[in-house]
Amino acid sequence: MTAMIIDGKALAARVRAEVAEQVREVIARAGMPPGLALIRVGEDPASAVYVRGKVKACAETGVAGFEHLLPEATTQDELLSLVRTLNSDARVHGVLVQLPLPRHISADLVLDALLPEKDADGFGPHSAGALALGRPGIRPCTPLGCLRLLDEAGTRLSGARALVVGRSNIVGKPLALLLLERNATVTLAHSRTHDLAAEVAQADVLVAAIGKAEIIRGAWIKPGATVVDVGMNRNAAGKLCGDVEFAAAVERARAITPVPGGVGPMTIAYLLSNTVQAARTQLGLSGPAK
Numbered sequence: 001m002t003a004m005i006i007d008g009k010a011l012a013a014r015v016r017a018e019v020a021e022q023v024r025e026v027i028a029r030a031g032m033p034p035g036l037a038l039i040r041v042g043e044d045p046a047s048a049v050y051v052r053g054k055v056k057a058c059a060e061t062g063v064a065g066f067e068h069l070l071p072e073a074t075t076q077d078e079l080l081s082l083v084r085t086l087n088s089d090a091r092v093h094g095v096l097v098q099l100p101l102p103r104h105i106s107a108d109l110v111l112d113a114l115l116p117e118k119d120a121d122g123f124g125p126h127s128a129g130a131l132a133l134g135r136p137g138i139r140p141c142t143p144l145g146c147l148r149l150l151d152e153a154g155t156r157l158s159g160a161r162a163l164v165v166g167r168s169n170i171v172g173k174p175l176a177l178l179l180l181e182r183n184a185t186v187t188l189a190h191s192r193t194h195d196l197a198a199e200v201a202q203a204d205v206l207v208a209a210i211g212k213a214e215i216i217r218g219a220w221i222k223p224g225a226t227v228v229d230v231g232m233n234r235n236a237a238g239k240l241c242g243d244v245e246f247a248a249a250v251e252r253a254r255a256i257t258p259v260p261g262g263v264g265p266m267t268i269a270y271l272l273s274n275t276v277q278a279a280r281t282q283l284g285l286s287g288p289a290k
């Protein structure tokens, strides 16, 4: 069996087109576009690439992007003061603080300062608590993108054994909760998991969010499983690759996402989608269009 390759690039373009349509509706009803503030502190090269991608996607969908590039020497207080200014800026409906922040700044304090309704990434304590309690709220973008990829591949989640490898607050943990909400039987594995190969062998749905090149061997995968690979790594040859040994996994899985071109583009598309939903809530447009 050769797996279906789930095309995240094409699906993300479709999500961005859906977002662009919703942006037009917001403009028609409220007379203003949804606005997203993007804050980057310092010169982390990967962060610069990510923020550039997000600014470009804002322009493409009609979301107003407000970029704030701050020097490495920015103090905790200066950043908190910018967040508070954006909290009360009516043009801004979502605020994204690109992580990681320089070591002298606490990401927790910054996330605590952000108004929950503007928490476009869904990383703050209010959003995380709402997800854990099953209440409405903003959900993190990468997990939302993973779910959409699974749905696109026609994956049955209800009653399925789902294994999420990685328990970060931005990917693994929220994704496990979203899969639980969709009635999967969820296992959350991490670096202390006793026998990862045995866990993988049982999974109908496997999501890898580890950050170690091809650590999940293709031969471990249950035949017919659906695999979503969140990892972004460089292999020994310097080539971009995921956490799953793709060439072997493709021979066993029913469907699999590639790296690059899988989860990455979906994360940005759902950031914009979250911004539009935040704008609709703040502008009182949450009901159907009249």
Ligand code: NDP
Residues within 6 Å of the ligand: 142, 165, 166, 167, 168, 169, 170, 171, 172, 189, 190, 191, 192, 193, 196, 209, 210, 211, 212, 215, 230, 231, 232, 233, 263, 264, 265, 267
């Ligand atoms: P973190 O480093 O925060 O978390 C990694 C997780 O993997 C931890 O829970 C860790 O366990 C677990 N882990 C580490 N080694 C092993 C192992 N040998 N076996 C099992 N589990 C292990 O990473 P992130 O969640 O932020 O990111 C994960 C990957 O996804 C990275 O490659 C990142 O670049 C990528 N990523 C991609 C995105 C995209 O849009 N495509 C978005 C976000 C991330 P423990 O908790 O015990 O330490």
